[in-house]
Amino acid sequence: MISIYTVDSFTREIFKGNPAAVCTSFRDVPSSTDLDIFFQQIATEMNISETAFITKANDSSSNSRYFLQWFTPTNEVDLCGHATLATAHVLFEEFLQNSSIDELIFETKKVGELKVKKCDNQGRLQLDFPMGDPQSIDLGNQILNEIKSKLNITQDIIAIQLCKRTKKLLIHLSSIDDNIKPQQNLTEIKFDQSIQPFIRGIILTSKSTIPTTTDFISRYFAPWNGILEDPVTGSAHTVLAVYWSRILNKSILNGYQKSARGGHVECELDIKNQRVLLRGHAVTVMQGQLQIARDRACWSGTTDKSGSYSGRCTNYHVHVGLTACGTQHGDHEYIVAMNSAQFDLHTPNKNPNHNSLCGRRIQVNGPRGSVEVRIVDRCPGCPYGGLDLSPAVFRTVAGNLDVGVVHVTWNWK
Numbered sequence: 001m002i003s004i005y006t007v008d009s010f011t012r013e014i015f016k017g018n019p020a021a022v023c024t025s026f027r028d029v030p031s032s033t034d035l036d037i038f039f040q041q042i043a044t045e046m047n048i049s050e051t052a053f054i055t056k057a058n059d060s061s062s063n064s065r066y067f068l069q070w071f072t073p074t075n076e077v078d079l080c081g082h083a084t085l086a087t088a089h090v091l092f093e094e095f096l097q098n099s100s101i102d103e104l105i106f107e108t109k110k111v112g113e114l115k116v117k118k119c120d121n122q123g124r125l126q127l128d129f130p131m132g133d134p135q136s137i138d139l140g141n142q143i144l145n146e147i148k149s150k151l152n153i154t155q156d157i158i159a160i161q162l163c164k165r166t167k168k169l170l171i172h173l174s175s176i177d178d179n180i181k182p183q184q185n186l187t188e189i190k191f192d193q194s195i196q197p198f199i200r201g202i203i204l205t206s207k208s209t210i211p212t213t214t215d216f217i218s219r220y221f222a223p224w225n226g227i228l229e230d231p232v233t234g235s236a237h238t239v240l241a242v243y244w245s246r247i248l249n250k251s252i253l254n255g256y257q258k259s260a261r262g263g264h265v266e267c268e269l270d271i272k273n274q275r276v277l278l279r280g281h282a283v284t285v286m287q288g289q290l291q292i293a294r295d296r297a298c299w300s301g302t303t304d305k306s307g308s309y310s311g312r313c314t315n316y317h318v319h320v321g322l323t324a325c326g327t328q329h330g331d332h333e334y335i336v337a338m339n340s341a342q343f344d345l346h347t348p349n350k351n352p353n354h355n356s357l358c359g360r361r362i363q364v365n366g367p368r369g370s371v372e373v374r375i376v377d378r379c380p381g382c383p384y385g386g387l388d389l390s391p392a393v394f395r396t397v398a399g400n401l402d403v404g405v406v407h408v409t410w411n412w413k
Helices: 035-046 081-095 141-151 234-248 340-346 391-398
Strands: 002-009 018-024 050-056 065-071 103-107 113-118 125-130 157-163 168-173 201-207 216-222 227-230 252-257 263-270 275-280 282-290 308-315 335-339 361-365 370-379 387-389 405-412
Touching: 002 035, 002 081, 018 035, 018 081, 035 050, 035 065, 035 340, 050 081, 065 081, 081 103, 081 113, 081 125, 081 234, 081 275, 081 282, 125 234, 141 157, 141 201, 168 234, 201 234, 216 234, 234 252, 234 263, 234 275, 308 391, 335 340, 340 370, 361 391, 370 387, 370 391, 387 391, 387 405, 391 405
Parallel strands: 018 050, 065 103, 168 201, 216 252, 308 387, 335 370
Antiparallel strands: 002 018, 002 282, 050 065, 103 113, 113 125, 125 275, 157 168, 201 216, 216 227, 252 263, 263 275, 308 405, 335 387, 361 370, 361 405
């Protein structure tokens, strides 16, 4: 059995704020299981914006130190604020309620240590996160008009900044209303290749019309991570806090994310240590157990290069420049990008150029045809088993490019 909780973060009310799932207790998982694959399968099954997984940190006997990972329904992410808040809430409320521990330390893969501590006796928690670094950027009129069209933005744009550290594009608008909503797929936007890898989400923000309680409002869209619109985004506020502190000349700010669920985030800048302190509440909504079928191969985390897979595949244009495998290609070639969950398992020391899957051939079978292709890249937005197909491959298996998405089976050669 695996304990699993759903928690609404940055709110005191259930069905508000941002929901996250938190998974604990992996004692019953066979030692042969590749946890990253297993975690991705659970996150896909949960199908909410983020699922957090906590295990005891290596060589730690302390109840205050853990290893933390976050997965969307399609891929693992480097940082997630609301799921971190949810995780700390579960630990404090369910496991440490009789303990004197008031601060937790989470080790992570990409962003170092994160600290979460109790602020008071009312359940408010403080996240200690790396500070964002948004900088002005010129996207050009064509890209800007495409963003406005796809999000139905009619307001004036005051400023545009990019935070490469968090991979978030910030757009300051004159106002934000409910008419803003994705009209088309934002992932179809072809940013300049120099910035494309640094955009995994778009923040829209404006100055609050109620300055006595809120300094700024925002909305956040991240289809690159399988999230159309995120209800309340802690990591986005590490960027928003820096941006608005420069404008308002304040180090403590209150933000409100104006999604359908909505949520408040208090932000404080720690300039000396280059950190942003995020404060908010959380509430547990559900608690349950995940059933484990110990003899099922489907979750055993197979990482060998054998067997068959099926998945949702999309078409992408092969840009001039280096792929994750360090090679260059064109749209006419029979090549694919593999979902990052499978691709990264074969990346030693996080160096994709040494990935044993680079150049590996697979057979892709679609409704209109089959073709043998080479793996040359990773696809962060593809679900487990999914692929990004070059136009040449997509035409072969789907018939034409207008289909958009095609379900295929594929196997190693």
